[in-house]
Amino acid sequence: MFGLLNLGSLVLGLIAWILPVVNLMRYETHNNKNWITLSVMSISVCSLSLCFQILYIYHKVTVEDWSGLMDTMYAVAFASAALLIVTIVLNAITLIVYRDRTAK
Template sequence: MDYSWLNIGSILFGLIAVVIPIINLMRQDKSTSKSLGIISGVSISSCAISLGMQILYTNHLVGIQDWSALMDILPTVANVSLALIVATIVLNIIMYKIYNKKISI
């Protein structure tokens, strides 16, 4: 079985997690948003799916005992995963605050 699709899927879901709030923040009409919860839910779920795919890929590398690949990718995967979590949370908080008139841009 080819496990490289896990990396591609992880990148795609990570991009979805960050791009959805950015697109929503770029909308012209910020007065109301009936689907704010759904948008946030999709963004956070995409982040979780992305991280889950990375965990599955790491599990695959452990299963085949490819220690050199693990040593090569793990520091980068850990840093990018942390950046994805922080970016997703911060963007969703900003989106929530803007749409609820707590702050204004």
């Protein structure tokens, strides 16, 4: 059951990247007034994905699976940092692109 946390984290991470890309693809549409909602959803889903990873690590510590933790912590830390950085960059690009349109 706890293995689903990793799958859920992966799916939510992909959603966190897809939402700002959808925002950028819809830039030409003149009625795209909910861009900020999608950006907030993207950051929220990224946070939820990272929370799933923390819960999975907590489970591993609780069952004292030290070898499992030592084997996977580098990859988990790298993937979590990459998820956060890419999500922030994509949402920053979205903010820069839409800032000019909102000001008009």
